[in-house]
Amino acid sequence: MVKLGKPPKKARFGAKVAELFELPSEVVLDLPRLVLTGTEQLLVENHRGLLAYSRSEICLQTSLGVLRVSGEELDIKLITQDQVNIDGRIGKVEWDARREKE
Amino acid sequence: MISQRISAFCQGYLVAMVKGARSEELLNRGLAEGAVFWDIKRKAPGTIVFKLHAWQFSVLRPHFYRTGTRGKILRRRGWPFFLRRVWRKKGWLLGMALFLSLLMSLSSFIWFIEVSGVEELDQSRVRQELTTLGLYPGVSRRQIKQKRDWLIRELRIRLPEALWVTLRIKGVVSEVVIAEKTAPPPMDEVRGNLVAAKEGLITSILVIDGTPLVREGDTVSQGELLILGETGRTHLDGTVEARKVKAVGQVRARVWYEIVIEEPLTVLEPKATGGYQTAYSFRVGQRLFPLFSRGKVAGAVIQDRVVKTIIPGRNRLSLVEIIKDTFQTVDWIAAAVPPETALARAKKKGEDRIGSALLSGIQPNTIREFWEVQSEVLHYRLILETEEEIAVPD
Structure with a gap:
């Protein structure tokens, strides 16, 4: 089980505000948004760069840390400053233990 | 995604390859500069192939050195590159333009005329009339479109057998559809009598007209x-006004039929005398080739033939057969036939002839038979009585 640690004070406040005003938390808190369609497509919004890419693993930097996508025949269908579309047979999506320093 | 691909095609895009350990970093630097990458594939360790907009490749150039990677453009795709390639091939462009202009000009003529819907009317006559009116292969479509209504009207006048005519133009095909008039069935003859088809005794008469x-x-x-x-x-x-009509009615009558059969009481029968001959022959088509024979006969003989077909053939001329003829010498001896036997034969023949004497569906009501022997011949007579319709138009 990966422990991401306690969020900082600023982030906790932001979460409260987002909950109170029913605002999208990924916008208010600058969090990544993941949309997984079956095991074939993964859309990651609000990423901070590509760390590593191979046919079996893709690592993305996000505000929460490193997002590791494992599987087979992984392809990046599209990558822009904000979003990444990953195609292939996705087996595992996990967060790395280390947290990005704020 | 599709809109992004269409936009990329319109603006022109590159298929590029980057080699180096820090290729991901190059992509990140590009992303930071606003570049968009798609269809990223890792071909080998340290080698990535991707697509990007053509104008964004220059953004990447300074980063190749900084990340220690090497970039290479594999292909240039999209509308601007296609136009540039075409513009360079002047001959191809000219040929294309010529082809298109030829296609456009040829498609402005009518090349085929289809006539449909005609059954009784002669197609060649319709085509001839169309040619006379100016509709023939090679005529301008515009010209025909302008005078379409006039053509239809004129064709109806020239073809009185046509009830309805229409003309459709589909591309280079002109379709003429004709609906023919259906002639009414011939009217029955107004006047007509009913006469007797056979001799008979009238049993009932029903007059309708x-x-x-x-x-x-x-x-x-x-x-x-x-x-x-x-x-x-x-x-x-x-005053009495006579009016001609077609006679209609039924007249039934008793009708008699007579069947006469003669059977001889003395017949000639063959008696073998011992002479015997067998002859073989071979037939191809209509030609007969004698092969060999055994024995010899003279005088009165009876013949028996056995035929073996070798090749049946599609027609008589290609037939191949082997024929065996057997001849026997005989003496013809008069033999008496008992009257009972002759009568039985006559009765059998009489029964066989009843069917042919009467019309189909008519059964005799009564059958009477008579016989007598006169000068070694048995005369057998059948009288059939039926009741049937005898009125027929004259």
């Missing part, structure tokens, strides 16, 4: 007038 000339119990002969095709109408002033 016309004037009866016979009554029940009358005997009529073949061809005699039974119902006259004429009726009379009496006016108030006493």
Whole structure:
């Protein structure tokens, strides 16, 4: 089980505000948004760069840390400053233990 | 995604390859500069192939050195590159332009004329009329479109057998559809009598139209007038107006048929005398080739033939057969036939002839038979009585 640690004070406040005003938390808190369609497509919004890419693993930097996508025949269908579309047979999506320093 | 691909095609895009350990970093630097990458594939360790907009490749150039990677453009795709390639091939462009202009100009003419819907009417006549009116292969489509209504009208005048005509133009094909007039069935002859088809004794008469000339119990002969095709109408002033009509009615009558059979009481029968001959021959088509024979006969003989077909053939000329003829010498000896046997034969023949003597569906009501022997011949006579319809139009 990966422990991401306690969020900082600023982030906790932001979460409260987002909950109170029913605002999208990924916008208010600058969090990544993941949309997984079956095991074939993964859309990651609000990423901070590509760390590593191979046919079996893709690592993305996000505000929460490193997002590791494992599987087979992984392809990046599209990558822009904000979003990444990953195609292939996705087996595992996990967060790395280390947290990005704020 | 699709809109992004269309936009990329319109703006022009590159298929590029980057080699180096820090290729991901290059992509990140590009992303930071606003570049968009798609269809990223890792071909080998340290080698990534991707697509990007053509104008964004220059953004990456300074980063190749900084990340220690090497970039290479594999292909240039999209509309601007296609146009540039085409513009360089002047001959191809000219050929394309010529082809298109030829296609456009040729498609402005009518090349095929289809005539449909005609059954009784001769197609070649329709085509001839169309040619006379100016519709033939090679004529301008615009010209035909302008005078379409006039053409239809003229064609209907020239083809009185046509009830309805239409003309459609589909590309280079002109389709002429004709609906023919259906002629009404020929009217029955207004006037007509009913006459007797056979001799007989009238048993019933039913007149629907016309004037009866016979009554029940009358005997009529073949061809005699039974119902006259004429009726009379009496006016108030006493004058009678005769009107010709078609006689309609039924006349039934008893009709008799006679069947006579003669059977001889003495017949000639062959008696073998011992002479014997067998002859073999070979037939191809219509030609007969004798092969060999055994024995010899003279005088009266009877012949027996056995045929073996070798090749049946599609017609008589290609037939191949082997024929065996057997001849036996005989003496013809008169033999007496008992009257009972002759009578049985005559009765059998009589039964066989009843079917052919009567019309189909008519059964005899009574059958009477008579026989007598006169000068070594048995005379056998059958009298059949039927009741049937005898009235037929004259």
